[in-house]
Amino acid sequence: MLQTEGVVVQGIASAHNVGDRQKSHGGTNYIYLVEINDLRIAHFGDIGQLSLTEEQMAVLGTMDIVITQINNPYSDMNAENRKGINLVEQLQPGLVIPTHLNLDTVKLATSRWEGYYLKDANVEFCKSVLGHDGIKFLVIGEAVETMLKYVELKQWGN
Numbered sequence: 001m002l003q004t005e006g007v008v009v010q011g012i013a014s015a016h017n018v019g020d021r022q023k024s025h026g027g028t029n030y031i032y033l034v035e036i037n038d039l040r041i042a043h044f045g046d047i048g049q050l051s052l053t054e055e056q057m058a059v060l061g062t063m064d065i066v067i068t069q070i071n072n073p074y075s076d077m078n079a080e081n082r083k084g085i086n087l088v089e090q091l092q093p094g095l096v097i098p099t100h101l102n103l104d105t106v107k108l109a110t111s112r113w114e115g116y117y118l119k120d121a122n123v124e125f126c127k128s129v130l131g132h133d134g135i136k137f138l139v140i141g142e143a144v145e146t147m148l149k150y151v152e153l154k155q156w157g158n
Contacts, residue, residue, distance in 0.1 A: 008035040012059050016075055017048040029075075033060060038127055042091075044068035048075030050083055052090050063093035064130050069100035070109060079104035085112065094130035096137050106139065106147050113137040117144045117153040 002009040009032060015021070016028035029048070034041045040063050047068065052060070069077055070084030077083045077100075085108060088096050096113065098105075109115065113135040121140050130136070138156055139147050147153060 006036060009033070010059070012056055014044070014047050014056065015049045016046050018050055018076070020048075022053070031056065031060070039064045039125065039130075041065040041067065042093075044087065046072060046075050047087065048072075048077060048083065049087065052087055057090065060091060063091045064127060065095045065097065065125065066091060066093040067097045067099060070096075070098045071102045071105040072100040078102075079108045082108065085109060088135065093135060095125070096135060097140060098137070101139070101143060103147070103150055106143075106151050109137045110151050110153065115139070115151060115153040116156040117148060118156040119144050123156065 001011075012031040012033060013022040013024050013027045014029045014031045020028040029045045031045065031047065032043045034043070040061065042060055042063055042065070044066065066088055068084060068088065069075070071078050084105065089112075096109070098109070106115075114137065116136060116138045118138060118140045123140070139153060
């Protein structure tokens with residue numbers, strides 16, 4: 001665990017692929033939980049587990065923002081097996097920001113959650129904006145132009 005004034009970062013052992021051992025040192029993937037400004041943010045890295053363990057859920061607790069992949073062939077995550085979607089739904093965060101995605105996984109995500117986009121990667125988040133009235137899904141960056149051709153997304157902040 002790393003801690004400095006107002007910020008705590010904790011690594012949580014996870015698995016890059018189904019069957020990988022979850023080890024606190026020398027493991028294949030880690031979820032990083034960042035607590036800052038009253039926000040709980042988790043970055044899932046290249047997680048490839050089918051589901052979160054009870055131990056992971058206990059450490060993560062109530063999440064405000066989850067940054068994760070929803071599609072990645074290296075960790076066998078796609079729309080068909082729904083691994084990324086299922087991991088997010090276990091936590092029920094206020095906001096999901098995908099790191100790896102494709103059209104099929106974005107269509108799946110936005111069929112379940114309210115979809116948004118932001119072309120500029122610079123954004124500020126506060127707990128009051130996120131709320132917990134359902135999961136919000138935010139596509140940021142270069143993928144926005146392509147996704148807007150096929151998926152209905154609302155502009156973030158409007």
